[in-house]
Amino acid sequence: MLYVAWGFPPCRGGGVYRALATTNRFAALGWKVTVLTAERETFQRFTGVDPTLEARIDPSVEVVRVPFEWPVLEADLRKWSRTRASNPKLWSKWRTRQDQIPFPETGYGPWRSVVEQAAERIHAADPVDLTLATANPHVTFTAAYRLHKKHGVPYVMDYRDAWLLDVFTGDRLHEPNSRAARWERKLVESAHEVWFVNDPIKGWHERLYPAQAGRMHTVANGFDADLVPDTHDRGAVTDRPLVFGYVGTVSTKVPLAEFVEGWALATSRSEELAGARAKIHGYLGFYAQPRADMLDTINTAAEAGVSYEGPVGKGEIATAYDDFDVQLLMLGKGRCVTSGKVFEYLATGLPIVSVHDPENAASDVLRGHPLWFPVSEVTPEAIAAALIEAAHAARTADEDIRAKAREFGASYRRDLQLDPRIERLAAAVKGARA
Structure with missing residues (x-):
């Protein structure tokens, strides 16, 4: 071939x-x-x-x-x-x-x-x-x-x-x-x-x-079985601040500004998000140098816990995921938009917050996942609501729900x-x- x-x-x-x-x-x-x-x-x-x-x-x-x-x-x-x-x-x-x-x-x-x-x-x-x-x-x-x-x-x-x-x-x-x-x-x-x-x-x-x-x-x-993080049951997070994480290229279609505003709202409204961090891994734009405007957007929320972590090699991807308690799936709007990242996210069994239009094809993949928290619309208010729900799940989801989440992802x-x-x-x- x-x-x-x-x-x-x-x-x-x-x-x-x-x-x-x-x-x-x-x-x-x-x-x-x-x-x-x-x-x-x-x-x-x-x-x-x-x-x-x-x-x-x-x-x-x-x-x-x-x-x-x-x-x-x-x-x-x-x-x-x-x-x-x-x-x-x-x-x-x-x-x-x-x-x-x-x-x-x-x-x-x-x-x-x-x-x-x-x-x-x-x-x-x-x-x-x-x-x-x-x-x-x-x-x-x-x-x-x-x-x-x-x-x-x-x-x-x-x-x-x-x-x-x-x-x-x-x-x-x-x-x-x-x-x-x-x-x-x-x-x-x-x-x-x-x-x-x-x-x-x-x-x-x-x-x-x-x-x-x-x-x-x-x-x-789908996801590559040899590259995903350990999918064992990590249990509920009860003793420390939560870590939300994104891995992937941030294109101009990604609602980065809306997410940053939604994060600020969520962290100000929920005690379960006290001290929480949102780590963004990957490239800002499609070229080696990060786009200055995207970096500025992230930096405006630095005090609220949002940080840019830079690119992460595929060989080290599992280490990045091991740091997350909740995953952020940020995508541009489009009925035909799936993203390969959604499958990698599914493999972990961790909660997923969909920061994208509900009509995206990624929603078809995620529908039925027991720890999926989609936004009703891509606005700061709706994003904040989904983040707060996901934080609560990360702290309270029982063993049965987490097992079902891992089983759901394994088929991909x-x-x-x-x-x-x-x-x-x-x-x-x-x-x-x-």
Whole structure:
């Protein structure tokens, strides 16, 4: 199996965990796996890295790294052309147009020829039986399409998000006759399978491509059993201040300001929150440097116990969770928004406060969890009410309720999500060989 992904360890980011888990699971089930991805320097320079992730790649997996250029994000002025230096805005517009000539995706379009040629070399050296490409960026799909058209290799498209759909607003991002739409249409029509992370996103695509609906499957993220914290019964917290915790990337869609205001209200109203802390782990924004505006928002509530703890490596994630008594699930609004983080939260069996719109797809996953405390709306008042309820549960929930919470979460182990699809793909490949 050839796995094509732009972001792969040591890249840090939510989609990387799915990529790592998928390749490792294929390898564990007997596949010979080759990963085609970008060079380490790409992530070191532009996105930040998680050094603990690379050591978790299955030793049998071969990783082929190819160059990736990202001129728009080049900060070294010595590498700028005279034209760019004299008129940066004009140069940026020109570069954006240039990027989309090979493939309609700003920043990533030029990578098309690089990954297609690399896929050809890999196939020539050791014929590929199946290609699995994951997005975004969506240019990774072109390598799978190339091997299919030239050599008949079946491929799977794994969407971590969506290309034509804005999962936050539900709006369509590209017109039906746009190049992006035409590309997606031919990719989906030729795919052996198309994977989505939740049912709402899959349903939207089934309506868009009814003839291919039978090839579409929901493959939820799940949690990685070897990375979650100890799920033993920690018991009620009765003798110290509570610790609330968030782990993940804080995007501009996350209601950070509303949470901070809600936290201040809750801590002023409930004795069970006396001395409580809210620890935020992860990146503020999508790049290595934290966004100043987000950091300022957090710092305004420092006296109330809110703190920014910085990024935490995946290998040390369990230690971070072991410090929590209640988990904070803060997400942007959107019916199609799940987040892989929700599954990791479920694994702990700890109380979960959903600081997101009730209509989010994450609510579908959490519904029925005995220690789930959703907000009725994303306002400081509603957030404060949910925080106070969760604090009370952390201090009073009996052994039976906590056991049910752990049992509820156990069903979302990642291998349980992946194995049925991998088994079907193995049968298809063996059938094709026969």
